[in-house]
Each structure stands twice: as structure tokens, then as C-alpha cells.
Amino acid sequence: MQSALKLPTKGATMNDAFVNSFYSTNKSISFVMIVRALKTSELCVPVRTTFTVTREVICCFLALHTCRRRRRISMLKRQRRTGSKAPEGEVAVDKYARSEYVIIQQSAPRPKSLSVALAIFVGSCIIVAWLLFRGDEDNTKTLVFQGEVLLQPRTFHLPCSADYENFKRFPGCTPQSCGRGVTDAIVTREEALTLRRLAERGLSLGGSGGGASILDLHSGALSMGKQFVNIYRYFGEQIKDIFSEDDFELYKEVRGRIQREIAEVFGLDPSQMYLTKPTFFSRINSTDAKTPHDEYWHPHIDKVTYGSFDYTSLLYLSDYGLEFGGGRFIFMDTTSNRTVEPRAGRVSFFSSASENLHRVEKVTWGTRYAITVSFTCDPEHAIADPTLT
Ligand SMILES: O=C(O)CCC(=O)C(=O)O
Numbered sequence: 001m002q003s004a005l006k007l008p009t010k011g012a013t014m015n016d017a018f019v020n021s022f023y024s025t026n027k028s029i030s031f032v033m034i035v036r037a038l039k040t041s042e043l044c045v046p047v048r049t050t051f052t053v054t055r056e057v058i059c060c061f062l063a064l065h066t067c068r069r070r071r072r073i074s075m076l077k078r079q080r081r082t083g084s085k086a087p088e089g090e091v092a093v094d095k096y097a098r099s100e101y102v103i104i105q106q107s108a109p110r111p112k113s114l115s116v117a118l119a120i121f122v123g124s125c126i127i128v129a130w131l132l133f134r135g136d137e138d139n140t141k142t143l144v145f146q147g148e149v150l151l152q153p154r155t156f157h158l159p160c161s162a163d164y165e166n167f168k169r170f171p172g173c174t175p176q177s178c179g180r181g182v183t184d185a186i187v188t189r190e191e192a193l194t195l196r197r198l199a200e201r202g203l204s205l206g207g208s209g210g211g212a213s214i215l216d217l218h219s220g221a222l223s224m225g226k227q228f229v230n231i232y233r234y235f236g237e238q239i240k241d242i243f244s245e246d247d248f249e250l251y252k253e254v255r256g257r258i259q260r261e262i263a264e265v266f267g268l269d270p271s272q273m274y275l276t277k278p279t280f281f282s283r284i285n286s287t288d289a290k291t292p293h294d295e296y297w298h299p300h301i302d303k304v305t306y307g308s309f310d311y312t313s314l315l316y317l318s319d320y321g322l323e324f325g326g327g328r329f330i331f332m333d334t335t336s337n338r339t340v341e342p343r344a345g346r347v348s349f350f351s352s353a354s355e356n357l358h359r360v361e362k363v364t365w366g367t368r369y370a371i372t373v374s375f376t377c378d379p380e381h382a383i384a385d386p387t388l389t
């Protein structure tokens, strides 16, 4: 934000120089550079907002202080000229009083404007902190913002639910410790956009009449109106004009990276984890649902909904807030909701039982693309990576 505030440089005090440097586009001062870097970087919006607000407050503070000081200096000069006595509390202007830099030794109590500026500064900080850290009415907090870039996984550990006791245990895979994680470091934006083009091409062959369409490359299931068709059967050899071997290779490669990341975070043996079904691309827009298949927003537990899941991962292929509104992923914890804002290339993963009850917000505008990639510990539920042949 470029402010109109521009103090004259002639006769400037130290504060003038400092204030001007905040707003100068030419002078290089490290703080200005940092602020500018923050503005253009992909750091989260609240951080940028905090910096902007703080910068504005500091500038107001300095400007106020400078005005006050100038008033006092001109008053002292006037008193010298007219020979009148300085008021109680004011002190001498030193021998450089007529030069450009004026140093005043203050014995007077702190001027009122300083206290006011300080109060404004502290008040603004409190308001900004409140805006940043308050929850919504339903106590919703954001785990990861779209504008953040997580170069290290952000992980959260949770006690495992009792659900796992009802299933056979597989050493090296069955969750000992449960939780969730998000990372932007294992799939690049370019890879995500390539996969999104694959989803767009595939889904353009069909698509639900409601807001949610899926394409499952493994089973071939594609939403079509109010039902599903099998793309491999329906389109036969034609499918090779739509998808390439490279597309399937990329899918396999990305799936492998996600598997290794989950294994690392949960302390598992990746060779004991298997891809399971369903594993599918989703495309969601704001069209009203026509069938229950379109109702993606209901709270659910993946292990209950899909049976074989032990670990769920979601690879997002589009950006929340830029390409669609709504559509945030919400973990529904006992006393609060935690959201993940989708970002192209972002991978969110979690243990699939009831410690991770979740839902997706309704998409309010635009189109949201994602892939659900799921893993099981049970070799009987394993599926192979999808292939073209
Ligand atoms: O797309 C998402 O963010 C979540 C989808 C989901 O919950 C699921 O596929 O089970």
C-alpha cells in the first residue's frame, strides 16, 4: 500500500528521515525490503496483514511524534526571537538549533501525543491478534492457509480411536499413533496442474448433473448424469486419445511419494502399505445436488464409509479462494473444527478412523479439483496402480 504521506526533506529531523524512508520507493532500508518481500511472497495473508498494519501504525506514531517535535521547536525559536521565557518543563535548544538536525534534551514529562500513539499502537496489535487467532462462531480454526507454502510437513498427533480394535492388525502399518499432516513439498504445482488437466479431460467425457463428479482411473468409474459409466468399456480404444502412458506414470510416481511421506510421518514400513479403492479424481462446483452421490459435504469417517481405508490422502489440484470459494476440508474435532485450505500441489493425509471425522464445505463458486488416494494395511484389499492397457 503506497501512502500519500510524504514529509519534506528540507529541515528534516531524524524522525522525518525515518518516516520518509518507510515510504520511499527508491531508498533501500532493510525493513522496507522485508515488508516488500512479504507483500510479494506467498506467505500467509494474516502475516502480511500484520506487517502492513504494524507498519502503518508505526508510521502514524512517528508522524505524530515528528509534528509535535516540530511544533515545539518552532515555539522555542519564536520564544528566542521575541525574548519570551520558555514554559516550565521545556528546556534549551542547543547551539545547533538553527541547523537542520535539532536535538532537544527533554526534561518534560512524556508528551500526550506519544502516549496516545502508544495506546493506538498497542490497541491495534490487540485487534490484529484477536482477528488472527479468534475462531468462527463454531470454533473453526485454520490449520493451513492457502497462501502458505509448507516445505516441511505440518503434523498433528492424536490418540487413535477404538475403531482399529475391530480390525485385524498388520505390524508395520496398522496405526499405533494416529493424526494428520499437510505438506506442499512432495508434489510440485506443475505436477498438480498436469494431473488436473488429466482430470479435466477425463471428466469432460461425462460429469454429474449435480455439483460433484468423480473419475476413478482404477475401476474406470466416471460420473455421467445421475449415474456412473465405465470409461474403459464405454470409450474403448478411444480412451488412449484422452490419457497417455505419461499421465499414468505421473499418477503412480505421485502415489509412491505420498505413500512414503505417510510412512515417514506415522513411522510405518511403506512396503506394508497398499493402494486401495476407491481412489479417484473429484470435480466439485456449486451446482445443486441431483442425487445423493452429489452430496459430498456430509461429515463422515473414511474407514466407515469405505471400509478398507487405513490412511487417507488428498492431493489438491486447485486453489481455494482463487479458483473456487467454500470447499475447505474440515476436521470435526470434539470441541472445534480445523480447516485445511486447498492449494494446487498440497497433500493432506490422516489416519482414516473416527479420530479424523471430517467433511468438505459446500463449494460456493468456481470449480475444485482433488484426488483421493487411499491406503490399506490389508493386502487382501490392495489394488494395483491404474494402467492404460
Ligand atoms: O476432497 C476432499 O477434500 C475430501 C474428500 C473426502 O473426504 C473423501 O474422499 O473421503
Ligand SMILES: [Fe+2]
Binding pocket: 300, 301, 302, 312, 358
Ligand atoms: Fe473422506
